[in-house]
Amino acid sequence: MKKLLLAVATISLLVACGNDNKKNENSATKESSKDQVVNIYTHRHYEPDQDIFKMFEEKTGIKVKVINASADELIQKMKMEGKQSPADVLITVDAGRLSRAKGEGLLQSINSDILENTIPAHLQDVDNQWFGLTKRARIIAYAKDRVKPEDLSTYEDLVNEKWKGKILVRSSSNIYNQSLLASIIANNGEEAAQTWAEGIVANMARSPKGSDRDQVKAVVAGEGDLAIVNSYYIGKMLNSPDAEEVKTAQQIGLFFPNQGDRGTHINVSGAGVAKYAPNKENAIKFIEFLISQEAQQVFTEANYEYPVLESVEPVNDIKAWGDFKEDNLSLNKLGENNKKAVLIFDAAGWK
């Protein structure tokens, strides 16, 4: 029995070491042939991103190495690693986290005419520390059979008595909700934001739970009439491998709020170059590639996001929703007001 255990242990260790050695050799040979790398810390866990990384590798010969985790954990990791951090690029799925990383001194300003000139001003950092790559709008999904779009107008209108027991929205621990409230703080002030959060809680159809997709399903199931969700999830549901999800998504309508005033709240997925990036040049090249025609095309086609590059047309499913006016609030504000937003959520009892 002891022998058996020993054998198992040896074999597995050999496998582990074998793996390790092989990788080490790989990286060793690469370094000797002066192969270039770029180390990416990313919160984007989307399959199409892999394709973009491959495209970049093929085009430039620079090897892309990826660590996937939530942006919060990545920021914490970079903070602790300090000067030794291997990270070259930080990618998050919201501007709030990027501006937090900037506040922690984890990013650096870079000079890139391509990035500065291509990306609209409100979608990039004032100090060129981070740049938006794709846009997503926080929209209202409504039950086509029960709600007339004429009755919808703004985020602010959702606290109206007429929506009592009708609103579905996920937990306030979700960054997209935090960013939405942060934008309301920036636009209307803290007090108004507090009243708004309380009003939404009073109108909720159920206690917040599940994901954005689950809110949409709950609308169709009749638990409520309206759901506050991100646009690209609807795109994904419409193209889901599950026929039921497709049917569900077809039964809801999309409404872009606040078209009469400041515009619909948007957020970006964005990237910045790490303060201590060992491969700074590669990092810049990498981010520049992410806003190239080909990469932007993949972002919108495979992930249903709005491209930041104006010359790239959004994919058909998105185009069908029509153009909309977006809130041009500088996204730096989202990071600045994030904590306030969370405190307001707690006080309002938004779980």
Place this chain on the structure above:
Amino acid sequence: MQQGGNNNEAFSLKTRIKRLKRDVNKWSVFTLAIVFFLALPIIFIGVELFSGPGETWGHIVEYLLPDYIWNSLYLVFICSILVLIFGVSSAWFVSRYDFLFRKQMEWLLILPLAIPSYIVGYAYAGIFDYGGSLDLLLRQLGLEFIRIDIMNRAGLAFVLSISLFPYVYVSARAFFLNQANNLLEASKMLGVGERKTFFKLMLPLARPAIVAGLVLVLMEVLNDYGAAKYYGVNTFTTGIFRSWFSLEEPQTAVYLSALLICFIFALILFEKWQVRKIKFTSSKTNSTQIQRNEAKGAVQWMIFLVVFLPILLGFILPVAQLIYWAVITASTVFDMEFVMISLQSFAIAIASAIITVLFALILIYFSKWSTLSTIKNISRIGVLGYAIPGAVIAIGIMIPTLALDKWLINMLGKFGIDTGLIINGTLLALLYAYAVRFLAVAYNPIDSTALKVDNSIPDSSKVLGVGNIRTFFKIDFPLIKTGVFSAVILVFIDVMKELPLTLILKPYHIDTLAVKAFEYASDEMVMEASIPSLFIIFTAMIPVIFLNKLLIKK
């Protein structure tokens, strides 16, 4: 092992020191060193406490803490009941009776552990969802769909219980299989009925083993993040993540963790207290295995159903849902890369299981050989890691290892050697972290089996002049083998599905299946997460079946 004849006289400081001097031996020193090594991350988190909570502490106490406490207590209470029902009944029936498919059910009952709880949570949400499997099935049958909302506190308690009850099953079964026979026979000879034998004799005797399993379950329940978050239930752990990341106050998160640790510590003390007077050992542990009764007719079916129910709920249903998802997403997700990643996950999990079990054995036996009575209690500090959320442990690991790395870089830099991070971002840090995190999983089953070994045998071996280590390999190890193998299986499975810690500490070139599953699930691609999840389950099944054979074969 408190000595000194009459304990009535009060200890003066002097005699205490004298005793300390007398009792300290090399084993105590080794034990302390290893406890310190394993507790280092926890100590660093503890040190953080002195810097005080963040400014939002008052805010949390006012708005959130009551909810955290209440929900956590609710989960602890309901999960305890459900887990005991599922775990003890199935362990008893498969140990005591022979019935249809018993052999297969024996290992099938361990398998719910192989599915990460949050995946079980997603699967059940998928089953009861609008447009979900149940809905489709009922529609096929032409029936009206009654939507059962599982995404709430009660649903969460159910999901956690059904995926964690095997901890209790494993430890209870180890007891029933190997310790219970003599007593059972005695009871039978005295003409006591089956039911009475179980409730009056077996259950009280198995209590330490059952409670040891239960404590593991409860630690895992309190530690759950993924399922609780998805089901919208605020617990301590979701609170830790919220205050750390949303409120950007690591200090506050550490405060909440400390509260959680107190909670767990109370559980551990409770466990110690409840086994305090029970000391029963049997030198014949190995000689006789439990004799099974052949179950027949209606009884056989009843037993079959009782044992099958937890397998159905904890394994078959969620796996069926995952397979359904896997089939509809296979064309987009499946990749030969998964086979490679499976191998990597397997190797890492086996290596860390063995390392962790070694640490547990060392702690248990070194503290036994040390004559200092308090050492045993001190060694228990090491098991606290299980109670702390993986992400917090990861930070606790990074503080000291990064300091060491920086020191090494400086030192080597003086000699002109330029190195990157040596420990961080390598397998070393990851394996260390797993050992810290999962020590309790290895410690408890081994400890509860070791507790039952009659000390007189190893003692007589030592009297005959055989050293501690040789005695251990020749005498103790064969006696506690069952516990050790259970520990290896449990740690292996836990590592296979571990997530937050792996995310933070894993090296660039290594991927685990759990990480892959999470990448999909975290972006609401639950269906796509099914393929890596199934790989986790099937990879975990291999050692479960293999080692289960070792467990029952003598």
